Amino acid sequence: MNHSGTESDNKGLVEVTKDKNGIQQVVLRNHRGASARVSLHGGQVLSWKTERGEELLFTSSKAIFSPPKAVRGGIPICFPQFGQRGSLEQHGFARNKMWVIDQNPPPLPSDSNSNAHIDLLLKPSEDDLKLWPHSFEFRLRVSLAVDGYLTMISRIRNVNSKHFSFSFAYHTYFSISDISEVRVEGLETHDYLDNLCQKERFTEQGDALTFESEVDRVYLDSSNIIAVLDHEKKRTFVIRKEGLADVVVWNPWEKKSKSMVDLGDEEYKQMVCVDAAAVEKPITLKPGEEWTGRLELSVVPST
Incomplete structure (x- = not known):
């Protein structure tokens, strides 16, 4: 039987729980047993597991789960910068920020492959408006498909009287066997800004990006499909993106890891961040305009 993502199907596959700090979390499951866990603190995906229960996202053993600190791991949402x-x-x-479950989500194109989803909403508080004086509505849909694909759709609307600009990233921490065994494909021949060299611009020469030291780069106008190959685990993450021109690649390596209180000294070996992002050219919205940025993550066996 083909389960389309109708509301009745969605009910049994979406569970609202609380973490030990009393923060609401939403667990999405598909019929095959894959799962994703989303915290209302930050609208952050904290876990994404295969049907065999393998965790695909990295979260630091030293992550701090008490607001207002952002959690080191999963998929933090970087907005408005x-x-x-x-x-x-x-x-x-x-x-x-604390997000709320959106009780009246606008209809999204019906995705027959969607198995379970949750719609979250963020609006600025009075304090936010003092820091960043722009009125917006940020709607986030997180869905887990029949085949275990994880999709995040962000829709940001300007409900203000004047235009505003923002940059954005889905700051995805992938769980890997060993950073020295990983290669990122799909970035070859693209220009990148190197944050370790005062944002100087270079062109990627290799046919794949491999890691031997700290990496902190923004690849510009990149292709919309990027692959992260984990040789040891024999699996490949496939990143598909829409509305997000750039890709950020980050690994802090040894020295920086030691300076980070919420990251274990050796944990840089088990993680790599590859983000769908809009960094170089900020997105500008006129009054009433809406932007959509979509990320789809899947994992496939590889040699």
Whole structure:
């Protein structure tokens, strides 16, 4: 029987629970036993598991789960900025705010492959408006498909009187066997800004990106399909994106890991961040305009 993502199907596959700090979390399951867990703190996906229960996302053993600290791992949402600029905190405030479950989500194109989904909503508080004086509605749909694909659709609407600009990233922490065994494909021949060299611009020469030291780059106008190959685990993550021109690749390596309180000294070996992002050219919305940024993650066996 083909289960389309109708509301009645969605009911038994979506469970609202609380973590030990009393923060609401939503667990999505598909009929085959794959799962995803989303926290209302930050609208952050904290876990994504295969039907065999294998965890696909990295979360640090030292992650701090008490707001307003963002959780080190999963998929933090960076909005309205990626990086550090002006008076806003690094990577913006969306990942530190409490979101609500959207009771009246606008209809999205019916996705017959969607198995379970949740719609979350973030609106600015009075404090947010003091820091970033723009009125917006941020709607996020997280869905887990029949085949275990994880999809995140962000829709940001300007409900204000004047236009505003923002940068954005799905800051995805992939769980890997060993960073030295990993290669990222789909970035070859693209230009990138190297954050370790004052954002100097280079062109990717290799046929794949491999890791031997700290990497912190923004690949510009990248292709919409990127692959992260984990040789040891014999699996490949496939990243598909829409509305997001750039790809951020980050691994802090040894020295930086030791300076981060919420990351174990050796944990950089088990993670790599490959983000669908809009960094170089910010997105500008006129009053009433809406932007959509879509990320789809899947995992396939590889040699």
